[in-house]
């Protein structure tokens with residue numbers, strides 16, 4: 164099904180949650196192709212299934228129907244262990260808030276992602292550049308509660324890409340930030356995309372934020388609308 | 390890296406960490422104190438027995454090294470043993486319980502001296518008046534007694550006439566005849582000591598005495614002191630096991646609760662780790678390491694505490710109780726504490742693994 168050149172191919176993806184006796188259809192037949200090095204914004208009302216789509220892409224929950232492949236690997240055929248493994252290397256997550264482990268410094272929050280992936284803890288030249296780009300080089304020895312929301316979010320971004328994931332999934336990364344911090348984070352994302360070719364999918368409620376992406380996808384009631 | 394996270398987590402909730410460590414320490418101290426107390430008491434009894442200087446001990450029919458029979462022996466036996474070949478001294482004592490685990494012992498000082506070289510007096514000396522009593526150093530210290538002090542025992546006032554070095558036969562000593570008369574046991578003995586001209590003949594003589602007096606409990610000194618072990622005190626071993634079991638359960642519950650609340654509290658953090666690709670083994674390893682640190686530090690502290698409890702016992706109950714430090718039990722108690730703690734963290738660990746990462750990361 165995947166179009167040549169696509170990094171992510173989603174075809175007829177559905178996801179239903181059972182809540183007691185009720186079945187909630189969070190996604191109902193999503194088709195989406197995302198190319199390598201693309202910066203895609205996803206907008207849509209609350210409950211339209213945006214986060215669910217990310218969770219499936221990140222292997223945090225299996226799809227009910229349909230196919231999803233990242234980098235040519237079909238997620239539907241993966242075991243729990245396979246999906247865990249995929250999270251180590253293929254995808255990086257950034258959530259709305261409380262992304263960091265509160266007891267660890269920024270540096271260690273990043274290091275633990277390396278450790279989980281079984282990679283050496285030293286920063287390579289590439290990552291040093293990332294840290295400069297994010298403007299957090301001077302904050303690495305602080306714990307989360309000593310940092311502003313924007314700084315925390317930028318550390319979370321650094322951590323999400325430290326293992327060179329194929330895609331960065333950012334779920335409302337600026338949803339909890341003021342304009343100034345929000346701009347800093349969005350500029351960082353655009354910088355990562357432009358300078359390093361990082362593929363980014365970003366969910367947002369904010370149309371100004373969405374405009375940072377190359378392409379905007381609208382979701383409604385578990386489907387993509389054009 | 391995991392270790393750093395574990396340490397930071399422990400530091401993050403110092404009270405929780407402290408209480409868990411303390412509970413495990415108390416668990417370990419409880420076991421070590423009980424074992425140290427049992428061993429100390431038995432060892433002390435054994436040493437006092439050795440201090441007598443006899444080669445052969447004779448106890449009434451039906452008694453054991455640890456307990457006396459209610460039927461004492463006749464003094465006439467002394468004459469019999471005295472006439473046996475190789476016997477240089479045969480003397481007897483009578484022991485009278487005075488409440489608790491204390492006893493007062495009636496001794497024939499003159500013959501006892503020939504047996505053991507006599508008591509070494511730190512103050513005062515042998516009996517001078519009918520109401521004189523000898524006490525050992527530890528009893529004197531515990532009860533603040535000096536030569537000339539008054540002491541009430543067996544419904545009578547006694548005067549301390551001498552204080553002797555601890556470690557020989559008894560703690561409280563009265564003249565044999567006086568104690569026999571007071572307790573209505575004139576002519577009766579509860580144990581008889583025999584000294585031989587050549588200690589090498591001990592086993593041979595014990596065998597021959599046993600043949601001639603088959604009903605009596607007859608031991609060589611080696612045999613006798615070896616009987617002062619945990620295994621030979623009826624009920625002591627099961628008692629120790631019960632205390633260990635209770636300690637383990639307490640340690641288990643405390644760690645269970647502590648790790649359980651830690652998992653609940655860290656729902657989001659566990660979710661973050663999972664989103665970073667941490668598998669079940671990684672999550673479990675964090676919790677187990679944390680548990681292990683709690684148990685290890687707790688055990689160490691428990692061992693230190695056991696020196697404290699020993700000091701307390703010697704300081705405040707030194708007259709009747711002694712306790713030993715038992716390093717050979719340190720590994721055992723540490724394993725017990727770690728084992729209980731690991732068991733206590735299994736269910737919380739399982740819960741952490743099963744926890745839905747999405748639920749943890751959902752915002753509202």
Ligand SMILES: Nc1ncnc2c1ncn2[C@@H]1O[C@H](COP(=O)(O)OP(=O)(O)OP(=O)(O)O)[C@@H](O)[C@H]1O
Nearest residue numbers: 180182187189208209210211212213214215216747
């Ligand atoms: N774990 C779950 N169990 C049951 N229902 C769920 C679960 N997660 C999501 N849903 C339901 O699926 C639907 C889509 O949820 P989702 O979180 O994907 O929406 P969203 O577009 O991210 O919304 P928002 O903008 O509020 O974050 C909602 O109706 C939601 O209640």
Ligand SMILES: [Mg+2]
Nearest residue numbers: 213214215334
């Ligand atoms: Mg959402």
